Amino acid sequence: MIAEDFILKSYHTDLQNGTVKWVSPSNIALVKYWGKKADQIPENPSISFTLSNCKTVTEISFTKKEDDGFQFDVYFEGKKNEAFRPKIQTFFERIAVYMPFLKDYHFKIETSNTFPHSSGIASSASGMSAIALCLMSIEAQLSQESNALSSDSTYFKQKASFLARLGSGSACRSIEGELVVWGANECIKDSSDLYGVKFTESVHPNFKNYQDTILLVDKGEKQVSSTVGHQLMYGHPFAQERFKQAHDNLAKLKTVLASGDLEAFITIVESEALTLHAMMMTSLPYFILMKPNTLEIINKIWAYREAEHSKLCFTLDAGANVHLLYPEQEKENVLEFIKNELVSYCQNEHYICDEIGLGANQI
Ligand code: DP6
Numbered sequence: 001m002i003a004e005d006f007i008l009k010s011y012h013t014d015l016q017n018g019t020v021k022w023v024s025p026s027n028i029a030l031v032k033y034w035g036k037k038a039d040q041i042p043e044n045p046s047i048s049f050t051l052s053n054c055k056t057v058t059e060i061s062f063t064k065k066e067d068d069g070f071q072f073d074v075y076f077e078g079k080k081n082e083a084f085r086p087k088i089q090t091f092f093e094r095i096a097v098y099m100p101f102l103k104d105y106h107f108k109i110e111t112s113n114t115f116p117h118s119s120g121i122a123s124s125a126s127g128m129s130a131i132a133l134c135l136m137s138i139e140a141q142l143s144q145e146s147n148a149l150s151s152d153s154t155y156f157k158q159k160a161s162f163l164a165r166l167g168s169g170s171a172c173r174s175i176e177g178e179l180v181v182w183g184a185n186e187c188i189k190d191s192s193d194l195y196g197v198k199f200t201e202s203v204h205p206n207f208k209n210y211q212d213t214i215l216l217v218d219k220g221e222k223q224v225s226s227t228v229g230h231q232l233m234y235g236h237p238f239a240q241e242r243f244k245q246a247h248d249n250l251a252k253l254k255t256v257l258a259s260g261d262l263e264a265f266i267t268i269v270e271s272e273a274l275t276l277h278a279m280m281m282t283s284l285p286y287f288i289l290m291k292p293n294t295l296e297i298i299n300k301i302w303a304y305r306e307a308e309h310s311k312l313c314f315t316l317d318a319g320a321n322v323h324l325l326y327p328e329q330e331k332e333n334v335l336e337f338i339k340n341e342l343v344s345y346c347q348n349e350h351y352i353c354d355e356i357g358l359g360a361n362q363i
Contacts, residue, residue: 003194006098006159011142013104017063020137024130024360026054026115026123027173028212028315028323030269031249032276033182035233035242040094040165041193043233044246045183047253048173049325051212052357054115056123058130062105062138070096072107084111087167091128094166098159099135101142109134115352124226128167129160129174133360136160151362160360161195168226172196177358179203179257187251204260209328209355213335215342216350217293218320224280224287229318232283242279246272262327266305266313269325273316280318291320293345298322300341308333328355 027048035043065071070092074084088109096102109131113123136156140149150156157175165172165182172195173180179199181188190197224232233239249268256264280287294316301314301324312326312334326334335353343349 001158001194006162008099008139008143010144011101012144015141018141019059019061020134021059021363022130022133022360023055023057023363024126024133024174025051025357026126027051027170030272031246031253032272033169034230034276034279035239036169036230040169042169042183044243045181045185045191045250047179047181047199047250049179049210049356050174050177050359051354053354054126054352056111056113056126056130058109058111058134060134061108064104065106068103070102072109075110077112091167095163099139124168125171125174128171129164129360132160132164132167135163137362158195165195175360178356185247185250187254201254202258204258206260206262206327207257211326211328211331212354213324213338214352214354215297215322215324215346217291217322217346219347222319223289224318226318229280236283238282262311266311269315270313273314277316289319294320294322296345297342304337
């Protein structure tokens with residue numbers, strides 16, 4: 001597929017109004033997307049676990065209008081929200097060419113998260129994918145083309161992911177589960193820079209119901225937005241080597257996911273997390289996004305792993321919070337370890353239990 005294939009060419013405008021609703025999850029990258037070209041094209045491929053509990057619920061009501069331009073209102077958790085407007089305005093501008101009906105309707109966008117507001121968890125992946133899916137459901141009602149009609153169709157999912165990417169890169173990995181690859185690469189057939197594809201290679205039972213417990217070390221506003229963070233990779237002295245490394249790590253991870261080799265999984269995932277932070281520490285300007293408690297937790301995890309012969313490991317986003325990844329069979333022990341030894345490093349002792357999930361749903 002090329003971008004032009006996602007342009008809606010003919011649609012009817014008889015529909016006066018309607019409502020659509022989707023719930024879409026967050027995701028956690030194992031191989032990280034960090035660095036992008038124009039039009040939200042990633043510099044390197046990434047792969048993520050789709051999550052199950054951290055989700056955004058979005059309802060869009062649309063009403064026919066006459067005048068030109070975009071018209072929308074945003075409500076977050078029941079209250080009108082002005083802070084989200086610029087991001088959605090930019091999103092509409094980017095996707096208008098693919099969805100010409102956006103100027104024909106007024107949209108009321110009502111959204112809420114299942115995870116607490118200001119938990120420091122990025123909601124752009126779940127939020128943007130939920131909006132993209134709602135818009136696709138509207139397109140399906142208006143379209144005079146057969147390809148977009150069913151939300152189960154490949155075209156529907158691909159275009160939803162394609163649109164979500166234009167809202168926020170990582171959002172394109174939130175449409176489906178349980179593992180999604182985004183970014184053209186040699187080892188995953190049909191992989192694309194334009195949208196995420198479900199990882200359909202073999203996955204060992206060791207990864208079934210894989211757990212992700214998110215320790216909320218810092219719930220504040222992100223010190224560096226990911227959009228600014230990606231720009232730090234322009235002219236970065238280690239950029240080319242890093243992009244190559246991501247390709248290599250994805251190829252290695254493909255083998256590890258098939259074999260179930262958890263030791264090798266840990267090495268790749270932790271190295272990816274630390275490399276992401278190393279990129280930020282070595283860019284200009286430079287940033288340290290970990291907090292002292294992030295490091296305390298990492299050291300505790302390493303000590304626990306050694307003492308208990310555990311397969312617990314960590315990954316990080318572009319912030320201080322720590323994602324603990326571990327096999328389902330270790331759940332009881334790891335939760336005990338968190339309660340006894342890690343919870344004191346979390347802001348207000350706050351953590352969120354999640355696990356690998358199947359993707360978005362229409363409601
Ligand atoms: C560190 O998808 O939030 O979480 O495309 O600018 O919206 P934009 O960036 P975003 O970047 C996510 C970066 C990351 C790694 C990842 O999820 O792959």
